[in-house]
Amino acid sequence: MANHIGERVRLTVFGQSHAPAIGAVIEGLPPGLRVDWDGVQSWLDRRAPGRNALSTSRREADIPRVLSGLNASGETCGAPLAVMIENTDARSSDYNSIIENRVPRPGHADYPAWAKYGAAHDPRGGGMFSGRLTAPLVIAGAVAAQVLSRDHGVATGVRIAECAGIGDRPRKVDPVDRAILAKLAGQAFPVLDDSVGERMRSAILEASAARDSVGGVVEAYAVGVPPGWGEPMFGGLENRIAQVVFGVPAVRGIAFGAGDGSGFAAAGLRGSGHNDAFYLDDDGRVRTRTNRHGGILGGISTGMPIVFEAAFKPTPTIGIRQDTVELNRNAPATLNGSGRHDPCVAQRAAPVVEAALAFALLDASLVGKY
């Protein structure tokens, strides 16, 4: 179960951080789709490591190689679309002492993975728990976004809403429209207020210089989703989106809704302050004046923009001395994290959250009407 997701469009992710390759197998895509691979590459480039001082210095080209799923004309042919990315810049020696003595990094998956898989666990570069495994999800999300745009006019977007405790303005966006998505698209560090973005970047660099890390919040949007996608109870759109988003390492929470009624803030409001009044727009479509519900009611889309935020913890591997244990000797130990790491997961994960949203939406769009 662990490595695959989706009901009608199914994604299987494979690989480890220091294996020869990582990749995605995507089943259930519409046949005859001419994938815009330059578009997929631009999504991958937004996530790729080593592009600036804000991310790990591991440098990967992240060029997808299609192994199957296309016909001679380059269109999807109904067979599983299998895509791999080679790992070219792994430096496994950074993990020698962690492996030899089995010293789990606080905050990382090393300890529970050793408890589950024993000495066979591969912690090099985080193994199968590495953020690197989000590149295949980005491929699936980028392809899904192309189908959503072509078939439904749906557009997605994402911004870094908070980083190191510094919040982008406006704090909670409502209304969300295509103009906002256009502003965010193409920004390497997507924020609405560039001066706040500059402060966030400085905070990341400051933490990095102190061999520490910071967390952040990514807010994601989809506009153009028609009313009626999703299902009640366990098939709800929130459920489907959350299941993919929680597959992204370092996610600690997800909250739906826009403006002042988003997520847990809704609990502090009265019904009169949280309900979004309905009205008919100039084309006679049902809309809501505010969007505290974030485009989903009863697990089903309302036609308003879908809005949610995902909270990321600070990167676990830091260069500051921390208490841990040596599992080989069952003895206390200390660890100064070494190797190449992201000082802030959230900024690299922004396109990953957008990909998770696009994938979940495409799947939901194809699930039964009733």
Ligand SMILES: Cc1cc2nc3c(=O)[nH]c(=O)nc-3n(C[C@H](O)[C@H](O)[C@H](O)COP(=O)(O)O)c2cc1C
């Ligand atoms: C894009 C991305 C990059 C990441 N980079 C690092 C990193 O450089 N160092 C690190 O220790 N963790 C990194 N992580 C986080 C770990 O993979 C994650 O914290 C770990 O697997 C434990 O899982 P959990 O935090 O979900 O419990 C990254 C995560 C993502 C999504």
